[in-house]
Amino acid sequence: MNDDQQKHVNIGNEKIGIGMIASSLVVIVITVAVFLYQQKHEDIGQIQRQGTGLVRLLGSMSLGQLQGEGSSVGMLRVLKETQVNQYFAYAALVDIDGMALAETVTPGVTVSPMVIPRLPSQWTGEREYPTDKGSIKEYFAPVMQQGELQAFVRLGYLEPGYSLNTSQVRLLAIMSMAIFMLTPIFYFLIKKEIKPLSRISSQLQALIKKTESTNTDVADKGNTQDFMQQFSAVVEAAYKHIDALEAKQTNSVVSSKLLVYQKARLESALNALPFAILVADESGQVTYTSNRIHKLLGTERGEVLGCNLADICQNREVSEYLVSCHANSAVKAYPHDEADIYLAETDKRVAISAYPLFSQKDQTQLLGTVVVLRDITHEGDEQKNNGEFIAHVAHELKSPLNILFMYSETLIDNADASRELTIEAANVIHDETGRISQMIDNLLNLTMIEMGTVAMRRQRVKIAELLEDIYETMSRNKQAKSLDFDLKLDHDLGTIQLDKDLVRVCINNLISNAIKYNKPGGRIELIAEQDDMEVIIRVRDNGIGISAEDQHRIFSKFFRSDDDAVRERSGHGLGLSLVNEIVKLHNGKIQLNSNPGQGSEFVISFKKENNMLKDAI
C-alpha cells in the first residue's frame, strides 16, 4: 500500500469517527423526543381516565358533600388541596341555570360559563375550549338528588405539555451515557470490519490501473467515493469485457452459420455426384454418407450413420471388402482395385473402392476411410447395344450379299442358263445392290443424326415443289407401276425452313414403304395440308397395314415385323427409324394411323416459320 492510499484510509477512518459521534447524538435526541412524546400521551390518557372517573364520583355526591356543610370541608376544596393532578385547572359546581354554586380554581385560570345541556343524555360529557393559559379539557356530570337534577359538577384540566419527570431524566441520562460509551467501541469494531474492504478497494484500484492505462483521479475523494469510483471502473471494465465477449459470440455465430452453409453446400455437391460417398473415422464408424447410399445399398442413410463399416449392409462381399480395407488401419491394407459386387438386395452391380484419409498436418496419421460406391449396373449396356447394332448391320448386309453370291455363282455354273434365269439374276442383283445401297445410306444418316454430327442445311423450302418432285420420282418407280398414285396439295402451302435433302429421304422412305407393303392395284396418296400453325404431310396407302402390336415398335431401329406379309418383302428395319429421327430433328411430329389389311397413314407435321420464330422467342 503506498502513502496516498494510506492517507485515504486514515481520512476515511476520522470521518467514520465523527460520523459515529454525530449519529450517537442524533440517537439521543431522538430518544428524548420519543420519551417526551410518550409522556405527553400518557398524561393525556391519565387526565382522560381521572376526569371521567372523578366527575362521575363527584356527581354521585350530594350538594352538601361537595360544598361542605358546617364544619366539614367540601369535596371540591379537598381536590384543590390534594393537588390531585399537576394539570388540574378547576373544579366547579353550577346550578341548573349555570350559576356558580362553588368552585376551586388553580391561580391564573378562568372558569368559562357553561351552557347547560337540555337533554338528559347530554348531561354527562366532556368538552374542550381555549383560554389564555392554553386549551382546557372539561369533564362534567349532573348532581342528582332524589331523581331531581340539582346541579352540575365540572372538572377542568390544562392541556399537558412536553415534560419529563425526574425518573425519566435519570433514565435518559444513563442511556445517553451508555450510547456515548458504546460509540468508540462500535467505532473500533467498524474500523476493524472495513479494513478488508479498504484493502479490496486498493486492490481493485490497482487492478483497474493494471487493466487500463487511464489513471482515475481519486486523490481528494473520500474512501466511499473512492470505492464507488473504483466499483464503477470495475463495472465499466466488466461491460467492456462483456462487449468483447458479445463481439466474440457474434463472430462465432457468424462463423458457425458460415460453417453450416458451407457444410450444406458441400453436402449438396456430394449428393449431386453420381456416386455414393461414405466416410468412416479411424475406428471404422461411419460419420458421413451421401443420399445415394440408399439407392445403392438399400439401407437408409440414418441407419448407416454411426454403424461400423462392416455392418453397413447385409451383403457379405461388401462387408469383407470394407473390413479388409480397414483391418490394419495401414495404408498397405487398402486394395488398389475397386471391387465389382452384385447386390441382390437392390438388384444392382456396384463398383466399390476405399481410400485412406490422412491428417493434413501429418501425412502418416490415418484419420479414417472414404468409401466410394458406383452404380455400374448399366455400364455394359451401351457396349452390349453397340455389339447388337453391329450384329444387326452385319446380318442385314450379309443377307443381300448372300443372295448376290448365290445368283452370281448360279450364273457362273450355268453357262447355258436360260434367258429367264439371266434376267431374273440381273433383276435380283439390281434390287439387292439397291437394297444394300439404301441400307448403307440410311445407316449413315441415322448414325450421323444420332451422333449429332449431321450438318443440317436448313433453307426455305417450298413444300409444294418438294412434294411434286418426290411424287414425280417415286411414281416412275417400276414397282409402283401397278399402283394408283395420287398427289393432293393445298393451295398456297408456302415455305418452311427445312433440310431439303433429309426431308426428301424421310418422305421417300415413307413412299417406298407404301409401295413395298402395298397390294397389286393398290393406291398411294401423298397429301399436304395446312392450318394456322402447321403444315401436315400425309403418306397414305391401302396396303397390308400394321398390327396394333407392331405400331408402337415400328420406329425402333432394326425392327421388322414377324408378319409373313412383311417378311415376304425385303427390308432392313432402318427406314422408319430414320424417318422418325429426321422429323424430330426438324422439331416436327409423326403419327401413325393404321389398320391391318386396310392400309397405313403416316402423318408428319412441321411447324410453320412464324410459329417456329414464336417458339424460339
Place this chain on the structure above:
Amino acid sequence: MNAYKILIADDEPYVSRVLKLVLQKEGYQVTCVNNGKEALDLVDSLQPDILVTDVRMPHVGGRELVETIRAMDGKNNIPVVVMTSTLESENREWVHDLGNISFIGKPVSPRDLVRAINRHFIHSKAS
C-alpha cells in the same frame, strides 16, 4: 431321275428361289416355305428326305424347327442342312444332341450345297 424331296425353309424369297432352281436342275423335288412354322405344317404331309433351313426366321426359327422335328415320331432322323452366318456359327452347340445335322456357311454356295446333298443321297443309296 431320283425323286428325293427337299424342303427349304428361308424367309429370303430369293435364297429359296436360287436353291430351288439349282436343286430342281439336279432332279430333286423342292418345296420352299418362308419360316419354321410353315415347314412344321408341311413336314408331315410332305415327308421330305432332307431339310434345308435358315436359322433366323420369323415365328419359328431354325433351331426350334429342328428340335421339334427331332421330337416327332418317325421323322426324328431327317437329315438337316443348316445355313448359318459366321455369327450364328458360334452357337452351334445346340445341335450336338440333335444329330444328323450339317452346316453350310453364308454366303451359301449353291454349288457346295448341291454337292453335299448329292453326296448324302449317294451314300445313303450305297448303304
